[in-house]
Amino acid sequence: MTSTEQTPRVTRPGDILALATSTDPWSPAVIAGVAIASRWGSNLTGCYIDPALRKLIDTEAGAEPTVLGLLLEPQSGFADNHAAFESLARQSGVRNADWIVARTGIAHSLRWLGARHDLAVIERDMVQASGLLDILGEAILSCRLPCLILPPRWNREIRFERIVIGCNGSLEAIRAIHSALPFLKVAQQVTLVDGDVRDGDEQRPRFDPFVYLLRHGITARPSYIRSSSAMAGEILLKEVESIDADLLVMGAYGRSRMRERVFGGATRHVLEEATVPVLMQH
Template identity: 30%
Template sequence: MAIRTILAALNTVDRAEEIIRIGCRLASRHDAHLVGLYVIPGVRYYATPANTHAAIDINVEQRSYYETHVDQVKQVFEDMIRKEGVRGEWRCVQAESHLMSGVTTAHGMQADLIIAGQTPKEGFDSFEPEFVEHVIMDAGRPVLVVPHEGTFPNVGTHALVAWNSGAEAARAAADAIPLLKQADQTTVVWVNPDEFKGGHLPGSALAEMLARHNINVTSEAFNTGKWEIGDALLTKANALGADLLVSGAYGHSRLREYLFGGVTRHLLDHMTIPVLMAH
């Protein structure tokens, strides 16, 4: 499937410019329409025996923050798509809920690719701490998550595809095909291969499938040993000079990953390059 509509979620205000820049480059590369989505959250009113006004003020302050920055983000978006010659549109949506992920998910369902920023740990942009997770889980679309630090001028020149023979990894690899077709090099790594699932092949069957799409791809087994898998994948990506990591999301339940840790949680917390995730 070709990428013809890209939705850039721009509520991580401090990273909006980088997200727009990546969106423009991908839109230009794929002849796609770029949608800039900015959600102004609603205010959550709730009553408690004490500190009622303080609780309401926190939500009002959050809404005010996004109202204050909307014109700034809109100007950056419109200036950049004009400069890059990209077809696009600006959408500013007033949400009924204080949560912005629901609106982003609803709009993202009608796009081929969603671009969103890594959720920061502090500040107003961290008000919905599981924003990206909700979008990945609920939109049914691949989500390209951009780290909260760094610039990434060449996303997808060398892609690292994490494979574990799971359904989520298969979905991510398939969703990434339009991006991988544009890459100079794609490396498939079968993480801790299981002989009962064809581990002796070290991802070669997946690599052959991708090669039939005219993707320049190699494959190898990748035993992480005592390393945490997410950390091992980021280290491998750095060693290869990869500028895109493709990974399935939440092969285990989100609750299990929240309680015990997991690859998805680690990547979302510690990513150093853009990560394309699908569930």
Template identity: 30%
Template sequence: MALKNLLVVVDNGKQAAARIDAAAALAARHDAHLTGLFIIAPPVLPSYVAGELGESVIALQRRLAQENADEAGALFRQRVELAGIGGRAEWRALRGNPTEVTEIVGRYADLVILGQVDPDEHRDVPPIHPEDVLFDCGRPVLVVPYAGRFQTIGDQVVVGWNASREAARAVNDAMALLETARKVSVLAVNPKSGLNGLGDEPGADISLHLARHGVPVTADHIKANGMDPGDMILNYATDMSADLLVMGAYGRSRLRELVLGGVTRHIMRHMTIPVLFSH
């Protein structure tokens, strides 16, 4: 699947500019259209509190929310012009629940670009958690870390591979990125053997599949030896100077608080480079 229609969610956070720049660079690389989305969340007030505040206070809150949207829109337009894609970019500011609006609008994009949640950043509106969008949107999600700037995404890629349905889906969703990469490394951590495992040469089968797509790919596998597998993946990505990690997100329970697998949860919290998740 070609990447021709990208969606980046913009807010008033300190990492918004870096996220827009990363999305714009990706759009420029793939000659894609980029939509910037800002969601104006309704005030979260009990009815009795809203009644006591009066219409004037509520109107003030709405005006401030619109000003925030206008500020974010100005930032988006500035950054896409600097990236040279102003003619292939559009801005949308919609009202509603931020997560729900993102999920709905994201279904009409090839890739949804979100920011990693910074637990130390104060926000007037609750942040969008990428895992919520990931499981309900039906599209792959690219999460940009809250720390750092990322001028290139997809030049050197690490694929986290465990032969699961989710990992296979992630590889397929990321194919346009993998086909244009300079180097792709398939990594299996603690590979299992047997019929449902990765065989005597872990990663060889998926590497052959990628090679048939013209992807410059190598395969590698490592044993965690007591270290957290998520840390092993991140350390490996650092050693490879990777600018993108591709992996499947999987769940072991239908309960929301338990839905992310351990590795997925660890990467979501501790990522140091952009990560493309698919489910």
């Protein structure tokens, strides 16, 4: 490299949070979190949330710590897994690792830890299917953190070779794309499913996802769609299947209505049906 050349700026997630559901064996979120932290030179935090606390909806888990959290005795081994977790991380090349046992539910724990992390790795089946939207979905929407959601019984390597992006021009989609840049830059193939017809609010600053990606050295294959929100999720998953993608990137859409969280159709469908990891951000 000559003196006039500059080293390219490499973006990376500096701090990774993995929500652990087991330690013997280590759960999929921990294994994936270690792999990502090792590849990008990130710091890593493992957080174990007791199964009883995982059942709490956000209104029941809002206090810090919860009464249930105070009453629960740490299960044998979980509170003392710091050394084992550090050893696992160190063997994979992760230099800085920390272990936490949560005393609050998923949403509250994610909000608190999200303030100092860049990515959370979560197993979709850490809650029962009946609590997917009320518990895990609420946590994703309220934590202000990009979340990598692993499908049930995930046991494959995290690769980030073929990535599908779903973009509808919303703030959530833009945030998700921005957060996914470290992974998009190493992908061999990126497909951008663009559903933004750009006939809405003319006052907002224009965002062209293709130009944005090109400025970061990422050339995406375009695919344009016009569909309802309910159909968009199905279209995205069909695109994932058609190119055998190993990651889907999209915004997580939802709004509050009389204390009830209303999820966008695409968010709901993908959260319930995806068979590959999904990077979501609200």
